Amino acid sequence: xxxxxxxxxxxxxxxxxxxxxxxxxxxxxxxxxxxxxxxxxxxxxxxxxxxxxxxxxxxxxxxxxxxxxxxxxxxxxxxxxxxxxxxxxxxxxxxxxxxxxxxxxxxxxxxxxxxxxxxxxxxxxxxxxxxxxxxxxxxxxxxxxxxxxxxxxxxxxxxxxxxxxxxxxxxxxxxxxxxxxxxxxxxxxxxxxxxxxxxxxxxxxxxxxxxxxxxxxxxxxxxxxxxxxxxxxxxxxxxxxxxxxxxxxxxxxxxxxxxxxxxxxxxxxxxxxxxxxxxxxxxxxxxxxxxxxxxxxxxxxxxxxxxxxxxxxxxxxxxxxxxxxxxxxxxxxxxxxxxxxxxxxxxxxxxxxxxxxxxxxxxxxxxxxxxxxxxxxxxxxxxxxxxxxxxxxxxxxxxxxxxxxxxxxxxxxxxxxxxxxxx
Amino acid sequence: xxxxxxxxxxxxxxxxxxxxxxxxxxxxxxxxxxxxxxxxxxxxxxxxxxxxxxxxxxxxxxxxxxxxxxxxxxxxxxxxxxxxxxxxxxxxxxxxxxxxxxxxxxxxxxxxxxxxxxxxxxxxxxxxxxxxxxxxxxxxxxxxxxxxxxxxxxxxxxxxxxxxxxxxxxxxxxxxxxxxxxxxxxxxxxxxxxxxxxxxxxxxxxxxxxxxxxxxxxxxxxxxxxxxxxxxxxxxxxxxxxxxxxxxxxxxxxxxxxxxxxxxxxxxxxxxxxxxxxxxxxxxxxxxxxxxxxxxxxxxxxxxxxxxxxxxxxxxxxxxxxxxxxxxxxxxxxxxxxxxxxxxxxxxxxxxxxxxxxxxxxxxxxxxxxxxxxxxxxxxxxxxxxxxxxxxxxxxxxxxxxxxxxxxxxxxxxxxxxxxxxx
Numbered sequence: 001x002x003x004x005x006x007x008x009x010x011x012x013x014x015x016x017x018x019x020x021x022x023x024x025x026x027x028x029x030x031x032x033x034x035x036x037x038x039x040x041x042x043x044x045x046x047x048x049x050x051x052x053x054x055x056x057x058x059x060x061x062x063x064x065x066x067x068x069x070x071x072x073x074x075x076x077x078x079x080x081x082x083x084x085x086x087x088x089x090x091x092x093x094x095x096x097x098x099x100x101x102x103x104x105x106x107x108x109x110x111x112x113x114x115x116x117x118x119x120x121x122x123x124x125x126x127x128x129x130x131x132x133x134x135x136x137x138x139x140x141x142x143x144x145x146x147x148x149x150x151x152x153x154x155x156x157x158x159x160x161x162x163x164x165x166x167x168x169x170x171x172x173x174x175x176x177x178x179x180x181x182x183x184x185x186x187x188x189x190x191x192x193x194x195x196x197x198x199x200x201x202x203x204x205x206x207x208x209x210x211x212x213x214x215x216x217x218x219x220x221x222x223x224x225x226x227x228x229x230x231x232x233x234x235x236x237x238x239x240x241x242x243x244x245x246x247x248x249x250x251x252x253x254x255x256x257x258x259x260x261x262x263x264x265x266x267x268x269x270x271x272x273x274x275x276x277x278x279x280x281x282x283x284x285x286x287x288x289x290x291x292x293x294x295x296x297x298x299x300x301x302x303x304x305x306x307x308x309x310x311x312x313x314x315x316x317x318x319x320x321x322x323x324x325x326x327x328x329x330x331x332x333x334x335x336x337x338x339x340x341x342x343x344x345x346x347x348x349x350x351x352x353x354x355x356x357x358x359x360x361x362x363x364x365x366x367x368x369x370x371x372x373x374x375x376x377x378x379x380x381x382x383x384x385x386x387x388x389x390x391x392x393x394x395x396x397x398x399x400x401x402x403x404x405x406x407x408x409x410x411x412x413x414x415x416x417x418x419x420x421x422x423x
Numbered sequence: 424x425x426x427x428x429x430x431x432x433x434x435x436x437x438x439x440x441x442x443x444x445x446x447x448x449x450x451x452x453x454x455x456x457x458x459x460x461x462x463x464x465x466x467x468x469x470x471x472x473x474x475x476x477x478x479x480x481x482x483x484x485x486x487x488x489x490x491x492x493x494x495x496x497x498x499x500x501x502x503x504x505x506x507x508x509x510x511x512x513x514x515x516x517x518x519x520x521x522x523x524x525x526x527x528x529x530x531x532x533x534x535x536x537x538x539x540x541x542x543x544x545x546x547x548x549x550x551x552x553x554x555x556x557x558x559x560x561x562x563x564x565x566x567x568x569x570x571x572x573x574x575x576x577x578x579x580x581x582x583x584x585x586x587x588x589x590x591x592x593x594x595x596x597x598x599x600x601x602x603x604x605x606x607x608x609x610x611x612x613x614x615x616x617x618x619x620x621x622x623x624x625x626x627x628x629x630x631x632x633x634x635x636x637x638x639x640x641x642x643x644x645x646x647x648x649x650x651x652x653x654x655x656x657x658x659x660x661x662x663x664x665x666x667x668x669x670x671x672x673x674x675x676x677x678x679x680x681x682x683x684x685x686x687x688x689x690x691x692x693x694x695x696x697x698x699x700x701x702x703x704x705x706x707x708x709x710x711x712x713x714x715x716x717x718x719x720x721x722x723x724x725x726x727x728x729x730x731x732x733x734x735x736x737x738x739x740x741x742x743x744x745x746x747x748x749x750x751x752x753x754x755x756x757x758x759x760x761x762x763x764x765x766x767x768x769x770x771x772x773x774x775x776x777x778x779x780x781x782x783x784x785x786x787x788x789x790x791x792x793x794x795x796x797x798x799x800x801x802x803x804x805x806x807x808x809x810x811x812x813x814x815x816x817x818x819x820x821x822x823x824x825x826x827x828x829x830x831x832x833x834x835x836x837x838x839x840x841x842x843x844x845x846x
Contacts, residue, residue, distance in 0.1 A: 071836035072826070099838055127838065180796035182844055189840035231841075232796035233781060234789070272742055273782040298738065298778035300795040303807060304816035308771050311731050312738045312778060315721065319695055333799075333807070334817060335824035336833040348731050355721035355735055358656060359696040366657070372723040373603035373655035376756075384726060384756070393727035394757060401758035403495070410759040413494035415522055415550065417612035418654075421605055 002219045002259040003041060007034040015041050019054035024363040030054050037252070038288045040261040042093065042117035042221040047156030050115035053092045055263065056290035060362040061318045061353035064119070064292070064326045065091040065346050068098035069106055071128075073336045076106045082342045083110055089346040089390065091327070095119040095161070099128050099186075108155060117158040119223060122148045123187045123204075137190045138197035142207045146214060153218035160220055161265065162211060163187040164204040165247040166227035168195055174228055174240035181232040184268075188227020208251060212258045221261040223292060224248045229268030232300050236270045237278060249285040263290040263324060270296035275313055279321035292324040293317055306332035307348035314349060318356030325349050347390050354389070379407045379418060425642045425682040426464060430457040438464045442477035447786040453477050460675070461711045463684040465516065465540035465644040470579035473538035476515045478686065479713035483785040484741045484776035487542070487715070487749045488514040488769050491521035492529055494551075496759045499529045505765045506533055512769040512813065514750070516582070518542040522551050522609075531578060540581040542646060545571045546610045546627075560613045561620035565630045569637060576641035583643055584688065585634060586610040587627040588670040589650035591618055597651055597663035604655040607691075611650020631674060635681045644684040646715060647671045652691030655723050659693045660701060672708040686713040686747060689740075693719035698736055702744035715747040716740055729755035730771035737772060741779030748772050770813050777812070802830045802841060 006013050012027045016034065019041050020027035033039025039056035043049060055062045065086035067079050079098070086094055093116050098106045103125055111118050126148045127137045149160060166188050174182070183189050191202045204211065215222055228244045230236045248264050255262040264286045270278055275296060282291045295310035296317060302309035310328035318325060329345035331337040337345065357365040368387060375383035381398060388394040401410045408416040429436050435450045439457065442464050443450035456462025462479035466472060478485045488509035490502050502521070509517050516539050521529040526548055534541050549571045550560045572583060589611050597605070606612050614625045627634065638645055651667045653659045671687050678685040687709045693701055698719060705714045718733035719740060725732035733751035741748060752768035754760040760768065780788040791810060798806035804821060811817040824833040831839040 070833055071838065072829075072833040073824070099835070124838075180793060181800050182841070184799075184840050186835055186838055186840045189843040193843055231799065233792050234796050271781045272738055272778050299774060299781060300792045300799075301777060301810055301812050302774050303811035304813055304820055305770055305774060308731055308734050308774050309778065312735050312775065315695055315735045316739060330816075331820060331834075334820040334832060334834075335826070347728055351722060351725050351728060351731050352735065354724060355695050355732065358694045358722060369656050369723045370603060373657050376607075376654065376723075377604050387724055388726035389724050390727055393753075397727055397754060397757040401496070403758070406495075409757060410493055410495040411754075411757075412522070412609055415494065415547075415609055417607050417609050418605070420612040420616055 062092040119159040163225035163227040180234040184231030266293040276320040315352035485515040586648035603657040607654030689716040699743040713746040738775035
């Protein structure tokens with residue numbers, strides 16, 4: 001039986017126990033959240049996850065790292081290094097967004113090696129396979145898509161992004177209104193091409209119930225993709241985005257009715273004063289389902305530093321209801337990230353998540369701040385390094401300064417304020 | 424006559440014209456802001472600033488980069504490289520915080536080479552000179568301090584941090600309350616040592632009027648330092664911090680009465696949900712004087728990445744009233760920053776400032792976002808690079824991807840959403 005259906009019957013599964021224990025929360029609290037849809041635990045009947053995590057209301061802020069090859073750069077070994085780095089620096093989940101000739105091989109390796117939940121965007125596989133066989137995404141039949149998701153679910157994927165909210169009506173809203181940057185979602189662009197070519201409703205919306213049936217069979221969580229997310233702050237919170245969100249709200253309740261756990265994906269590029277509003281809107285429109293956001297980026301001009309623009313948006317989003325932050329790396333908008341970019345992205349998201357967890361009073365968050373204050377007060381450098389978000393970098397910085405065994409740092413030297421007032 | 428006194432007589436000085444023109448603002452608006460104290464233009468009668476800037480209500484968010492040597496690491500050449508990098512990447516002002524044997528030499532070089540306003544913390548010089556002559560900061564007389572500020576003003580320093588708000592009463596509030604991390608301000612620790620040793624009121628408070636007279640003589644702006652700023656999120660917005668802020672509010676009005684422009688320095692380490700409140704409190708307590716903040720850091724654990732934790736706090740602060748963001752570099756809490764750390768710090772602050780300027784609807788801010796959206800829509804990579812916050816890094820990332828002349832990137836390759844829907 002699915003985790004959601006079991007929770008509805010009052011059963012606390014092993015995954016619920018594990019997720020609750022990890023966060024010092026009451027298992028019953030998590031069970032109730034899964035019942036009412038405000039919490040999900042991504043999982044798959046065919047896979048045991050080593051590091052289970054609960055995402056949603058009342059839990060700590062979780063982060064996801066996107067990895068995966070592209071048609072222009074594919075190296076399975078490198079993707080496993082990215083997985084390892086992402087998990088080492090604190091990613092709670094990863095998505096393998098591979099698209100290209102090695103996509104199946106890479107996904108299998110990622111699933112085999114990942115201690116955390118693994119997500120995918122199945123339409124990438126469908127699109128690539130059609131393209132490789134001389135057809136196009138516009139030729140996709142719903143069976144092509146069913147085959148992909150069944151195949152991926154069978155292999156153990158824990159959550160899948162499916163853009164069923166990109167409907168003809170939502171597309172018409174966008175066309176009618178006009179945008180500075182139209183569509184930036186790959187999945188969204190596939191479906192829009194399909195609808196324009198075929199003049200019909202999107203099969204991912206038409207056959208949504210059947211999609212849910214397959215997901216339910218494997219207990220896979222649906223991540224309702226936002227194909228029309230704004231790709232520029234200029235387009236943020238527009239009629240197209242909110243129209244799609246309304247459809248996602250309806251699709252959430254249909255997922256729940258079939259015992260499928262659901263999270264909602266969100267923007268994108270959003271000016272800082274619209275971030276809180278976007279979070280609150282999602283919660284009310286989607287009946288409290290967890291919100292999984294990309295950034296949001298609070299400006300378009302941070303290419304090379306989108307991890308920073310995303311951390312600003314992510315922190316503010318998380319204190320206003322966002323539950324799950326998808327990282328952005330410095331490579332966003334420029335190229336496929338390297339292992340180092342993955343590390344920078346994970347760390348920036350962890351900082352945003354922790355800053356929010358202080359506000360949310362998540363168990364353990366303030367203890368860590370207090371421990372750092374104590375380590376600084378006592379000039380205990382080893383402890384400061386250990387408590388920092390990336391001890392490797394903190395240690396390297398201190399060593400580079402050639403301070404040796406001195407108990408101050410090269411910023412103030414003997415004029416250190418803390419040292420002066422220590423006695 | 425001082426800029427503030429001239430403004431009060433209805434005179435629009437050259438500096439006011441230059442600052443207004445730079446921002447496409449009305450010069451009369453800036454003049455009025457200088458009259459009521461809500462805007463400052465740091466300057467010095469003995470120096471002509473190439474890139475004048477107005478800081479405060481209704482202007483764009485400004486950023487400051489701290490440079491300067493320390494007793495443990497001193498290299499005048501390197502400090503000039505930091506100055507050049509800071510200005511290149513967009514710092515509106517710099518502070519030379521040099522403390523050590525070469526402090527005077529470095530300051531003179533920085534003033535000679537800086538196209539932007541230069542600030543200092545004069546008590547560092549006084550403290551170092553006392554220490555070098557076998558005495559201690561506790562032996563400081565007010566004449567030692569007068570000599571330093573007169574000397575620095577004579578040389579052309581445009582704004583000076585002076586911690587006159589660290590009084591015996593404020594110190595008693597801190598001692599009475601207890602803190603996780605006491606005092607982290609160097610200047611603050613000097614004055615507390617002095618008061619404890621001498622059992623008297625701080626001379627910087629006792630002789631505040633005389634200090635103002637010297638600043639007024641050279642038209643130097645006072646930056647009222649926050650010696651008791653919280654050095655840990657645990658201590659944020661405590662009685663000690665707010666007691667000092669109240670004194671700073673009183674000192675602001677006394678500065679204005681003598682025709683001295685004033686900005687207020689602010690925290691420090693502040694949890695994200697207290698940032699807005701801190702900004703609003705400063706504005707009401709300090710009669711609308713510009714707020715010059717360090718970060719704020721929204722967590723203590725980001726050593727190695729404090730530029731990111733500071734950008735989160737800075738962006739939220741700036742949309743809630745902060746006018747002037749002092750950058751933090753990745754080296755904060757660990758060592759004296761290198762040139763590369765300075766660049767990372769400036770860029771992170773620029774992202775925060777620009778994100779806020781979108782919300783504040785600063786002239787030109789949205790034009791840049793719209794231009795970026797257009798460059799992305801047309802896959803115009805050269806334009807995207809040019810519009811990004813650091814074109815050097817954006818270009819390097821694109822080149823490293825070995826994409827050549829292709830008009831997509833290695834993230835999606837031919838499956839680029841924008842390309843797919845371009846026609």
